[in-house]
Amino acid sequence: MCRKCKVLILWLVLVLILSGCGHEEVWNPDNDITIVAREDGSGTRGAFTELFALEQEEGGKLLDMTTLEAQITNSTAVTIGTVAEDEYAIGYISYGSLNQSVKALAIDGAKISEETIKSGDYQIARPFNIVTKTYKESSEVADFIHFIKSRQGQKVVSEAGFVSLEADADYKSSGLSGKLVVGGSSSVSPVMEKLIEAYQQANPQMEVEMQSTDSTTGVTATLEGGYDIGMISRDLKPSEGxxxxxATVIAVDGIAIIVNKLNDLDALTSAEVQKIYLGEAMTWEAVTQR
Structure with a gap:
């Protein structure tokens, strides 16, 4: 290649590099919000709609008034991925599932953390429950529940990033052998997976299978005998009880309101989140006109 050609190529490369400098895309609040919500049957959705007053009574029933413009996802992982890939998206997930790919907003002046959830400063929180039919205290179900509520079990809860409860006495291995099937909420699944792993280390003869579905399935499959223990990321309804x-509470979890990391906002009020999910504010500019 001749010297003149090499100089020309270098010049073109330099022009391309310089043309890219200082021209990064700026987040524009005039753009439409991508509203991300969980599917019907999700305990996280049920808790979210209740906490943000998105329900309206009609004909003696509470109806979820989440805007039909919302993009529906069927798991925590899909919600995180959707928000991480869309700079104008907003969604909600379990605090214990929060990672660095998205940004959690402060709500009503409080940032989400284990400390603010425990203190009540961050009020967007709900219990993680397991549900069972009546069981014998000598059964495999009872033994697993004893482990979850013990010091060892609640240590697992805390180390998994969730808010632990006041623990019962230390757990001692029962020496039981058998199989349990646990299933339900995908929000509870991450902490349950850790609890199962620790329980099986203490009880090598026990097999515990976990199926990640949703809270409604956790209830119905337990009633029908498909699950020994159901997982729900909300309170048990009176009609279910x-x-x-x-129901047995195994942990407390905050609901993190998440946006893309390019979003300029760091905080919203509960009223502003409600406004978005009711479809009353369709752009970020409309939300932030305070």
Whole structure:
């Protein structure tokens, strides 16, 4: 290649590099919000709609008034991925599932953390429950629940990034052998997976299978006998309890309101989040006109 050609190529490369400098895309609040919500049956959606007053009574029933413009996802992982890839998106997930790919907003002046959830400063929180039919205290189900509520079990809860409860006494291996099937909420699944791993280390003869679905399935499959233990990321409804289920709180979880990391905002009020999910504000500019 001749010297003149080499100089020309170098010059073109330099022009291309310089033309890219200082021209990064700027986040524009005039753009439409991509509203991301969970599917019907999700305990996270149920808790979110209740906490942000998105329900409206009609004909004696509470109806979820989440805007039909919302993009529906069927798991925590899909919600995180959707928001991470769309700079104008907003969504909600379990605090214990929060990672560095998205940004959690402060709500009503409080940032989400284990400390603010425990203190009540961050009020967007709900219990993680497991549900069971009546069981014998000598059964495999009872033994697993004893482990979850013990010092060892609640240490697992805390180390998994969730808010632990006041623990019962230390757990001692039962020496039981058998199999349990646990299933339900995908929000509870990450902490349950850790609890199962620790329990099986203490009880090598026990097999615990986990199926990640949703809270509604956690209830119905437990009632029908498909699950020994159901996972729900909300309170047990009175209508569900009347059918023979009992709930046990295993942890407390905050609901993180997440946006893309390029979003200029760091905080919203509860009223502003409600405004978005009711479809009353369709751009970020409309939300932030305070």
């Amino acid at each position: 009347s059918r023979g289920l009992q």
